[in-house]
Amino acid sequence: MTSMLTDRDLELVLQTVQRLTGIRFRSDQTDAIRATILRVMDRVEVRSPVQFARLIEHDQQIYHELVEEITVGETYFFREPKHFEFVRRRVIPELRMRRGDQTMLHAWSAACASGEEAYSLAIVCEETHQPASILGTDISREAIANAREATYRRWSFRGEAMSHVGPYVTQCDNDCLRLNPLIRKRVQFAQLNLASDGYPSGASRTQNLDLIFCRNVLIYFDASTNAAIADRLFRCLRPGGWLVTASGDPILSDMADFVPTMTEFGSFYQRRLTLLPDMKSAKADPSAAPRLTNKAKREPPPPPQPASSTPRGSDSIVRQIQALSRSDQEAALEVCSTAVEKNPLVAELHFLQAKLLLTTGSPTGAFLAVQRALFLDRSAIMVHFLCGSIQHKRGQLDAARKHFFNARELCQRIPPDQMVPYSDRATATQIIADVNACLARIDQ
Ligand SMILES: C[S@@+](CC[C@H](N)C(=O)[O-])C[C@H]1O[C@@H](n2cnc3c(N)ncnc32)[C@H](O)[C@@H]1O
Incomplete structure (x- = not known):
């Protein structure tokens, strides 16, 4: 010995x-x-x-x-319940606004111990009907094996936990409770050492995340280790993604380019919604944007403006978003939403956002976005066209007809072979044909 x-x-x-x-x-x-x-x-x-x-x-x-x-694997369901409220009230609604109602939330419980934290996130997603893919990782093999087993003693349900978890567990023989498959199947577990540089990576599924919970583990590391971890976690997040740490954890604000939100129940860190480089020159230029006057609300619509009325520089971002939308609509929507936030007076960006929200399954978000586009540019033929399509989808047939009529009327005011701004290089004649087809479908 x-x-x-x-x-x-x-x-x-x-x-x-x-x-x-x-x-x-x-x-x-x-x-x-x-x-x-x-x-x-x-x-x-x-x-x-x-x-x-x-x-x-x-x-x-x-x-x-x-x-x-x-290692200390102390954990329980819905530990610091306010953090889960934050996910429910802020993270998920914000994500839906940016990417649409049907978007997938990609979350990671880093240092998940025996899995209670990851499963608590899965329950929040279940309760909010939020499609989600949740990863739980820990350095400990034993913890990961226990997490996969998903069988817990009553002590794991202390505090308020049972009111959330109760509907999703089944009693086992040995006075333990096992999570039901509905929740189990939402979470994947893997071993991962936060002090290693194995993340972010595709192999560890730690890229492009919307949410990371990394709680009650940073207290075991020194400042330089935490700085390296903060930098890696930051790079795991998508723009707009959130990192949640525990109320007793060290502050990470200075360790990566986070936007911190300090609350009485903890600090949350958001990865900034960034601009693509070209957008810097396209910052909203109020003098270039259409004036917002009461006149804009009157019928009939004002004459069509050439597409060049958008602020300088935004053409390039519009083209980038259009190109991206051909391969990855969700990513395009994310970039577009960022651009809209930074350039709220560019009608074409709101129009693109509406189109992307519609195709990614968020008709309500699309409706709101197209209304903003319309408010900014009532002469845009394609905005009326899209508004008509959205209203048709919403069952608002009179409103749909009105917008299609507007689109047709605006087309008739320009030469038949002139390209229609905001369209995919379509001429006025082609758009009139599309409008007529849409009107025929409404009246079928
Ligand atoms: C106190 S538990 C926290 C569990 C959960 N996050 C919570 O807040 O309830 C700490 C966990 O960190 C894990 N851990 C410690 N060092 C780690 C590292 N370098 N990488 C990943 N996990 C680690 C431990 O195995 C343990 O399961």
Whole structure:
């Protein structure tokens, strides 16, 4: 039996542990961690601390023997309930506004322990009818195995948890509760070390995330490890995505380019909705935008304006969004929504956003966006056309007819072979034919 571990030996082992896992122990934990290391060395029958340090680096079995001993897997369902309220009231509605009602929420519970946090997120998504793909990861193999098992003692449901989880569990023989498949199937688990540089990556499914919960783990790391983790987590998020940490966790605002939201129940960090480089020159130029006067609301619509009435620079972003929408409509919608936020006076961006919201399954969002486009540019033929299509879809047939008539009337005021602004290079004649077809469908 190994009975001694000098301070130097202990330091050597702990340095290796910190390099591999990020975990650093406080001085008041020295006795406890010394005893733990001696216990593991005995179990794996290694007497030399130097050899043990080498083995935890190169022998996966021994590394995990130690990891299981030094990690603290304390967790429970709906821990810090306000964080889940934040997801329900802010993260999900915001996501739907940007990408449409049917969009998939990509979430990650990083350092999920035995899975309660990841499953709590799955329950929020179930309750809000939010399609979701949720990843739970932890450094501990044992924790991941338990998470996949999804069977919990009553202690995991302390506090308010049972009121949320109750409908989704079934009693097992041994006074445990097992989560139902409905919730289990929403979450995938994998082992992942936050102190490694294995993320963001496609292989670990940690790219383009909308939400990361990384709670009650950063307290085990030092500032430089946390800075590296904050930077990697930031890069895992899509623009507009959120990182949620626990109320007792270190503040990360200065460690990556987050926009922090400080509340009395914790700090949340959002990845900024960024502009594509070209948009910098397209910042809303009020002098170039149509004037908003009461006149704009009167019928008939004003004469059509050439497409060049949009602010300089926005043509390029419009083209980028159109090109992107051919391969990835959700990504195009995200870029478009960012552009709209930064350039609220560019009618064509609202028009594109409406088109993308309609095709990605959010008719209500599309309706609101096309109304904004119309308000900004009542002379845009294609805005009336789209408005007609959306109103038709919503069953508002009179409103749909009115917009199709407007589109046709505006087309008739320009030469038949002139290209219609905001259209896919269609001429006035072609748009009139499309309008007539739509009107015929309404009256069928
Ligand atoms: C206290 S639990 C937090 C569980 C959950 N996030 C919560 O807040 O309830 C801390 C978890 O962090 C994990 N952990 C520690 N170091 C880690 C690392 N380097 N990478 C990933 N997980 C780690 C532990 O295994 C443990 O399951």
